[in-house]
Amino acid sequence: MEFTKIILALALTFAVTVAVADQSPLPSTRASRFLQANNPRxxxxxxxxxxxxxxxxxxxxxxxxxxxxxxxxxxxxxxxxxxxCKYTEDCCRGECVNIAFDKRHCGTCDHRCLPGYFCVYGMCNYA
Structure with missing residues (x-):
């Protein structure tokens, strides 16, 4: 019975090792001169x-x-x-702004709230 458990543990270890090793390798960050013309980086x-x-x-x-x-x-x-820019900010027209509360850039860059409205949580006149 003890021998069967050891064989089962070895078989499972082997199966996991093969499954992990079967994954394709990560692509190289270095591109050849031939591929550089089509490489966006x-x-x-x-x-x-x-x-x-x-x-x-x-x-x-x-x-x-x-x-x-x-x-x-x-x-x-x-x-x-x-x-x-900080984590909560976005770059709009070369200026770091908090798009959740900036009424000139509410929710996204260049989305201005109407006069008298406020920007709250990225929406004009929330609530």
């Missing part, structure tokens, strides 16, 4: 902080940390390089 690199660069669609952005970013909407570079 490969595009948008720049060399000098503060220089202007163009991202697809013709939108103008700036170089921050060797990446082209839009300072008007980037949560980690809001209005300036390395100016990170």
């Amino acid at each position: 490969a595009a948008g690199h720049c060399r000098r902080n503060g220089e202007s660069c163009s991202v697809g669609g013709g939108t103008t952005s700036f170089c921050c940390g060797n990446m082209c970013v839009n300072l008007a909407t980037d949560h980690n570079n809001c209005g300036a390089c390395k100016k990170k």
Whole structure:
């Protein structure tokens, strides 16, 4: 009886090991030169902080940390390089705002509440 339990435990351990090992490996973060033309992470690199660069669609952005970013909407570079918005804030027009209570950006960027209404929990005139 004891021998059967040991064999069963070994069989279960083997089955779990095979199931875990069968998962496909994570993709490499390094892309070959052949694939860089189709890799969205490969595009948008720049060399000098503060220089202007163009991202697809013709939108103008700036170089921050060797990446082209839009300072008007980037949560980690809001209005300036390395100016990170708090967890409860969003980057609207280069300014960190709390979209749950800001009547100029209520619930989302550029959604202005009507005059006399307040923004509460991301909705104009809640309650």
